[in-house]
Amino acid sequence: MISRFSDRRFAGRVARHAILLLTAAFALLPFVWMVSLSLKPPQEIFQADFRLWPTAFHGGENYRIALTAAPMFSFLLNGVLVCAAIFALQLLVCIPCAYALAKLRFRGRDTLFSAVLVGLLLPPQALAIPHFVMLNVFGFLDTYAALILPWAISTFGIFLLRQFFRSIPDEIIHAARLDGLGEFEIIWRIMIPMTAPALAAFGIFSVVAHWNDLFWPLIAVRRAEISTPALGILLFRDDEAGQFLGPLMAGAVIIVAPLLLAFLIAQRRFIDGLAVTTMK
């Protein structure tokens, strides 16, 4: 009986993992394809038979072109700069907003929160033209400010952090007030450390979204010197596409790699942040 039972469980486990492996492979396939293409010479890319590893290794050449034909390092640097600035501004705005919405009592709080929810429903594309017009009025188009400012306020961030702040018991905040902390010190010393996983999760959402964003930089920026990676890589496509598919893929690999690395490092926190954390 016991062995049959455990056999069944074993079979169930195998089936479960088979399904997981299959879906994971499905999701990974484009990445693998991309890496594979980035290593192949142009003539091999369009060959009918499929090989994961190229017969003639052309990786060195592709990556050399990717790094030299366009100012790839400057793109990456721009990406880091823009994403960091966006995330920093978002935190600066979201944390006090979320704290006020979650823990302070004032007239109109619920209305304000409804406004945040409405903001959450609006697709960012809908705001592209108003943003563009405003930036034009201020003369910020084609600058770093144009890339950063429209994203400084994240309704998603306010919403996410409010939910986490609400899970912190009021008694802790009361204790902090009696201990002599002001409201900003409560945020800094109590709320932020207690919700670090949520902040990390929000950070990943924000950075991934803006690192990969092509839509907005395409509208706001022309100059290559301030292009973000996703926009910069378009410069390859402007040339004869077929010849440059290898370097294009190599460029894509270079752009994606930092994100993948960052995610692997922060993976644990990310999952903690999304799962319901138990705080006592």
Added chain:
Amino acid sequence: MAEIELRDIEKSYGETAIVKGVSLSIRDGEFLTLVGPSGCGKSTLLRIIAGLEAQNSGEVLVAGRCVDDKRPKERDVAMVFQSYALYPHLSVFDNLALPLRTRRLSFAQRLPLVGRALPGRGDVEKAIRAEIEQAASMLDIAHLLRRKPGQLSGGQRQRVALGRAMVRHPAVFLMDEPLSNLDAKLRVQMRAEIIALHRRLGVTFVYVTHDQAEAMTMSDRVAVMMDGELLQVDRPERLYRDPEDLRVAEMIGSPKINVVSRAHWVSLGASLPAGIHRNTAHLAFRPEAVGIVASGDGRLNGVVASVENLGSDIFLNVTLADGQGTVVVRTHPDASRSEAGRSVGLQIDPACLLQFDGAGMRQREVERVEAAA
């Protein structure tokens, strides 16, 4: 040195009145307990004293000065919460140090990173460390200073919470059901420790609980609250022997006081004791005021429904003769054994009989006059 004075405190959330015109003065160094069922407004009153909630009207005075426009930290009060409210991301040491650091370090010295390098911070830190170590050894938590609250047992967290309130030497200690998350044995032990702490510190304690046993055993005076009103404020023994209100009589004492309505008493065919006021609607007596006599010999008669033997005492639940209502009787274990099903008579000590009118107010004048006569 701080006495507390509450004057006509009113508090409501929207339409619901939580505290209805409470006036109370608490003496310096007194241990006063606010007791009442949950939702009676006692915790709200405590938070109003602390400044965590603002009253709708009325005044709070601490040490003779009105503190209504003062923020919690300026009121010189410390509070211990039911959930302990320790900061989970800080070590026990840092939990205890936080109130001292916020008071003794300047704004610049408290800044992250920069603050550490500023002159004077080191000396303050040294003094803080010494004080915390002293308080920790007093509370027997010196070996836990480096742990996080999550790694402590309930009793240890309770001590840390007491320590955090203690280190800054407040004039007033406020405690909001601090023992209700502990198991029964630990609760009795911590009760004794809090009493000892009160004696040693000699400052004013205001303690909120729904447990009448805690109120009775710990306090100098007990304030009984119900539905947002103060019913009676008195010494524990007076509340027990001399309650002003039927609800107070029913709240204090375990098992509960026996209450028989006048109509019921008469319908049982029993003669009313001498000295009953004409307004009296309820007669109440404690379980120890009843003696068991032979069936038919007592003022009231009934059948023993069940027997609870606690070792030191035996409680008999006696169903009255008409089958309506139960009277609890405390008997001595050496007294003749009564088993369930036996018919007994109940003799009630007239001196211990409490009379209440239809609204639950105590009736006493006539009783006294006739007792004297």
